[in-house]
Amino acid sequence: MIRKLWLVFCQTATVCVAVLFVVTTLRPDLLSWTTRGGVVTIRESPPEGEPKRISSLSDAAKRAMPAVVNIYTTKETRIQRHPFMDDPVFRHFFGERFDAETRKSTNLGSGVIVSEQGYILTNSHVVEAADEIEIALADTRRAKARVIGTDPETDLAVLKIDIPKLPSILFGQSDQARVGDVVLAIGNPFGVGQTVTAGIISAVGRSQLGINTFENFIQTDAAINPGNSGGALVDTSGQLLGINTAIYSRTPGGASLGIGFAIPASTAKQVLEQIMQHGQVTRGWIGVGVQDMTRELSESFKLPEIRGALITEVFRGTPADKAGIKLGDILVGVEGQPVIDSSSMLNLVAALHPGRQATLKVVRSQQETDIKVTIGRRPLQQRNSPERREP
Numbered sequence: 001m002i003r004k005l006w007l008v009f010c011q012t013a014t015v016c017v018a019v020l021f022v023v024t025t026l027r028p029d030l031l032s033w034t035t036r037g038g039v040v041t042i043r044e045s046p047p048e049g050e051p052k053r054i055s056s057l058s059d060a061a062k063r064a065m066p067a068v069v070n071i072y073t074t075k076e077t078r079i080q081r082h083p084f085m086d087d088p089v090f091r092h093f094f095g096e097r098f099d100a101e102t103r104k105s106t107n108l109g110s111g112v113i114v115s116e117q118g119y120i121l122t123n124s125h126v127v128e129a130a131d132e133i134e135i136a137l138a139d140t141r142r143a144k145a146r147v148i149g150t151d152p153e154t155d156l157a158v159l160k161i162d163i164p165k166l167p168s169i170l171f172g173q174s175d176q177a178r179v180g181d182v183v184l185a186i187g188n189p190f191g192v193g194q195t196v197t198a199g200i201i202s203a204v205g206r207s208q209l210g211i212n213t214f215e216n217f218i219q220t221d222a223a224i225n226p227g228n229s230g231g232a233l234v235d236t237s238g239q240l241l242g243i244n245t246a247i248y249s250r251t252p253g254g255a256s257l258g259i260g261f262a263i264p265a266s267t268a269k270q271v272l273e274q275i276m277q278h279g280q281v282t283r284g285w286i287g288v289g290v291q292d293m294t295r296e297l298s299e300s301f302k303l304p305e306i307r308g309a310l311i312t313e314v315f316r317g318t319p320a321d322k323a324g325i326k327l328g329d330i331l332v333g334v335e336g337q338p339v340i341d342s343s344s345m346l347n348l349v350a351a352l353h354p355g356r357q358a359t360l361k362v363v364r365s366q367q368e369t370d371i372k373v374t375i376g377r378r379p380l381q382q383r384n385s386p387e388r389r390e391p
Contacts, residue, residue, distance in 0.1 A: 060184060061196045063238030066138045066167035068231055070188040071109040071122055071145075071159075073130035110187035110231030111135065111159065112240060113168045114272060120159040121268055122230030123245050124150045127157050135161050138194055149275035152380075153213035153283075155245050156268055157230075158275045169232060172239030174264035177201055177218060185222040185244055185260070187231025197223040199258075206261060207343040211246050214347060217261040218242045224260035233262040240265045284352030285378035286360075287318020288325065290342045301330065302366055308332035309345040311362075323373040325362065332368070333361030350378060 109126035113119070120135065127133055133145040143161040150157040181201045189195055199222030206217040220233060224247050233242040242262030249257055274281045290309040298306045308330040314321050331339050334348040335358050352358050354377040359370050 057182070057184060057198060057236060060234060060236050060238040061186070064169055064184065064186055064232055064234045064240075065194060065196065067113040067169035068138065068186045068194060069111045069113060069120060070136040070194065071111050071126055071230060072134045072136065073107045073109070073127055074132040074134075075107070075130050108188060108191045108227050109229045110227065110244070112230070112232045112243065113166055114171070114240075116166050116168050118161045118163060118166055119148070119272070119276065120145065120161065121243055121272060122157050122159060123243065124152050124155045124157040126230045127159065128152075133159065135159070137163070137166075149279045149281075151271050151275065151281040153281075154263060154267060154271055155212050156243065156263060156271045158272055169234070170239045171265050171269055172235050172237070172241045174218065174241045174266045177204055177235075177241055177264075179203060182236050183220055183222055183241060184234050184236075185220065185224050185228060185231065185262075186234065187224070187228035187244060189223075189225035189227040191227055199223070202259070209246075209261070211261065212263075214267075214350065215343065216264055216267060216347070217245075218264055220260050220262060221258040222260065223258070228260075240268075243268050280380075282354060283350035283378040284354055284358075284375040285318075286320040286323075286325070286349055286373055287315040287376065288320045288331075289313030289315075290331065290345055292341045293330065301363075303330070303363065308339050308363065309342040319373050319376045323360075323371050325360070325371060325373070326364070328364075330363040331360060332363055333359075335359060349375070354378075 107126070107130070109122060111120040111122035111126075114121050127147055128150070133147070134142060135145045136142050141163060143163050145159040145161045148158040148160050179201055183199060183201055185197045185199070187195065199220050201218060202221050203219040206219050207215040209215055209217070211217075218233065218241065222233070224231075224244050226247075228244050229246075231244045232240055233244055235241050242264050244260060244262045246261045247257070248259035248261075271281055289312045291312050293303075293306050293308055293310055295306060297310060311320075311325060311327060311329045311331060314325055314327055331345055333339055334345065335352065337348050339345045339348065352375045354375050357372055357374050360373055362369055362371060
C-alpha cells in the first residue's frame, strides 16, 4: 500500500516538474518570476508614485505638430452708408465728411507645411478675399504668406512663406484608411493655440453632403471646431491623412458634435501638384447635367439593375452635345471605369485630360453603346458653402 502511494506521488511530482519546465521555457511571462543567470528574480509592479507604461500617441503628435501652423487673415470691408448721403444737396452742405468708411475684420484657421520650401496647404475658405495673411509657426516664428493658387471646388488653397529650415509633414496613405483607425486632428480651434484631439475614422468616401463640388471625405469623431479648418488629420505615425475642412453642428457657434470631415491627402496632393505647376487645377468636362439612378427609374427604363447616372441635360455646343450624347442616356462607364452614381461620374470625368478623346459607355434603349468624346476644360467654379453645415 505504501509502495503504491509512493509511486503515485513520484508520478505526480514528475508531471508537475515537466509542466513547469515547459511553461518556463515557452511562456515565462505567465509566471510571476523569471531566472537571470541562474538567479531567480521576482517581477513586481511599479511602486506607487511611478507612472505605469501605457500606450500613447505623443510620438505621432510630436512628429506632426511642428508642421501645423496657425493662419490669421485680415480683410477690409466697406461699411454700407445710407443712400441719402449721396444726395448732391446733402454733400453741398456737409462736404465729404460722410464718405464711406472701411472696417478691418480678422479670421483664423490652420494650415499644414507640406514642403521645406515653404508651401502650405489649407482650406480655400480660410483665405478667400483676405487682404493680408500671416502665418504663425509652432516655434513662434511668424511670416507673411502669399496665395499661390486656390481650388474652390475641393476647398483647398496653397500658400507660400519664405522662412528657412521649415518642418514639413509626410503624406500618408489616405486611400488605405479604414473605419476604426485611430487619428489625431491638429489645429487652432477658437484661436486658443495649437491643439491636438484624438478619435477614430468613422467613415470613408463620404459624398453628396453639399459642402464641395468634389467630395470624397474622411469622416472622423476627433473634435474639430471653428479654427481647425485647414489643419491636419494624421495617423498614429504622424503622417498626413487629410485636411480638416468642415463639421456638422446644430449649435449657432458651430461646436463639434463628433462629426467632422477631412479632404483625403491623396486629393490634396493632386491639387497641390497642379497648383504648384500651373497655378490652378485643370479638370475634364463634357457639359451635361445628371442625377442618380433610383429603383423607380431603373424599372421605368427596364434595366435589370440600378447603376450609372441619368443624363438630364445636355448643354448646347459642349463636348457631350458634339459627340451625340442625348437626354435620357444613362452613363455607366468612363474609360473602362464603372459609373456608380452622379458623384462618381463627376470625379471620373474630372480626372480626364482636356483635349484628349475618351470613351464613354451609355445605355440607350436598353442597349450599351460606346461614344467617343473629346474632353473639354471644366469652367472655374466659386465656392459658396460655409465651414459649418447646418442640418
